[in-house]
Amino acid sequence: MDLGLTGRVALVVGGSGRIGIATARQLLAEGAVVVLAARDRGRLDAAAAELGADVRVAVVDTRDAGSVDTMVRSVVEDLGRIDVLVNTAAPPAGTLDPSLDRDPAAILSAIDGKALGYLRVIEAVLPGMLERGWGRIINVSGQNALLSTSLTASARNSVASIASKVVADAAAGTGVTVNVVNPGPVADEPERDRGIGQPGGSTYVEVAAAVVYLCSEQAAAISGETLALGHRIRGQMVL
Numbered sequence: 001m002d003l004g005l006t007g008r009v010a011l012v013v014g015g016s017g018r019i020g021i022a023t024a025r026q027l028l029a030e031g032a033v034v035v036l037a038a039r040d041r042g043r044l045d046a047a048a049a050e051l052g053a054d055v056r057v058a059v060v061d062t063r064d065a066g067s068v069d070t071m072v073r074s075v076v077e078d079l080g081r082i083d084v085l086v087n088t089a090a091p092p093a094g095t096l097d098p099s100l101d102r103d104p105a106a107i108l109s110a111i112d113g114k115a116l117g118y119l120r121v122i123e124a125v126l127p128g129m130l131e132r133g134w135g136r137i138i139n140v141s142g143q144n145a146l147l148s149t150s151l152t153a154s155a156r157n158s159v160a161s162i163a164s165k166v167v168a169d170a171a172a173g174t175g176v177t178v179n180v181v182n183p184g185p186v187a188d189e190p191e192r193d194r195g196i197g198q199p200g201g202s203t204y205v206e207v208a209a210a211v212v213y214l215c216s217e218q219a220a221a222i223s224g225e226t227l228a229l230g231h232r233i234r235g236q237m238v239l
Contacts, residue, residue, distance in 0.1 A: 004217030006031030009079045011072075013062060013121050014089030016043035019140060019186065021050060022208035023086055028053050030212065035075050035082075038089060062089050062117030072124040081132065082125045084215045088140040090114035096152045110152040115159035122167055126176070135176035136215040139164045140207070143184045143228055157182075161226055168224035177223035179214045183207050184230040202230035 010027045014020045015036025024034045028051065035056040038044050044057040056078065060071040075082060091113055100106035118139050129135025141164075144150060145157035161180050168178035185201040210229055213219055 001218070003030050003212065003215070005084070005212075005215060008032045008083040008215075009035070009075075009081055010084035010086065010215065011035045011037060011058075011075060011082050011121075011125065012086045012088070013037045013060065013118075014087065014140075015057070016040060016047045017088060018204045019088045019207050019211075020086070021047050022204040023088070023211050024055065025051055026205075026208045026212045027084070027215070028055070030216075032084065032215075033079060035079070037071055060121075062120055063112055065120050068120045068124050072121070076128065081128055083129070083132075083134065084136045084138075085121060085125050086138050086140070086211055086215070087118040087121060089117060090156070096150065098150070101151050107152050107155050110156040111159050114156040115163055118160055119163050119167075122163075122178075126167070126171070129176045130171065130174055133175040135171075136219070137164075137167070137176070137178040138211050138214050139178075139180050140211065141180050141182050141226070143182050143230075145182065164226075165224050172223065175220075177214070177220065179219075179222060179224070180226040181207060181210050181214070182226050182228045184228075186230075206230075 010032045012020050012024050015024055016038040024036060027034050035058055036044055036047055037058040037060045039061050041059050048055040048057050058071045058075060061067040122137055139160055141157040141160045144153045145161055147154060164178050164180045171178060183202050186204055186207055187201055207229055210227060
């Protein structure tokens with residue numbers, strides 16, 4: 001299946017992480033022009049070397065609106081536009097300090113580092129997409145948005161999902177779609193069945209495949225959706 005991504009400019013924020021690299025690899029295979037963005041230039045260069053293709057890299061701190069604006073302007077000046085945005089830049093859930101789970105400052109920091117970081121990049125790229133009448137925005141969140149095991153993790157993913165839906169509704173009918181991919185635990189060899197009240201796992205490649213499909217021409221009718229990967233939390237229905 002031709003996903004219609006040949007020549008599309010795709011910005012993968014969090015491009016030095018495992019999901020970002022897997023997504024970039026599949027976008028490149030579909031003929032997209034890929035820019036990897038992250039905070040650490042060394043890790044970006046290593047990711048580009050691993051991909052072994054003509055990949056651009058850009059340094060950005062998504063907590064800083066000025067850094068985001070500078071990065072987006074640089075990409076547009078270099079490549080003319082941004083057609084696809086994949087947001088997957090955030091500290092891993094395992095790095096969140098459980099001893100600070102109900103600490104207001106820690107909760108706000110977690111939201112800022114993920115949900116608001118996503119929103120800053122969206123706000124920087126969205127005007128160009130609306131002007132051209134075509135765009136794809138995919139935000140990688142997590143099924144722990146629906147769990148009460150960690151307030152910091154749940155809060156940052158819940159806000160990311162809500163913000164995505166708000167932007168999707170605002171962009172309805174414009175040719176710009178906004179969707180969320182919600183994986184459970186992601187690993188090279190994931191645990192598929194984790195029992196009642198827990199999401200199943202998925203691989204990095206599987207997460208990337210879902211993201212890239214949502215980037216495609218074939219996904220034009222899908223917007224404002226949240227796609228659970230690795231099996232939605234067992235025992236939970238969403239109507």
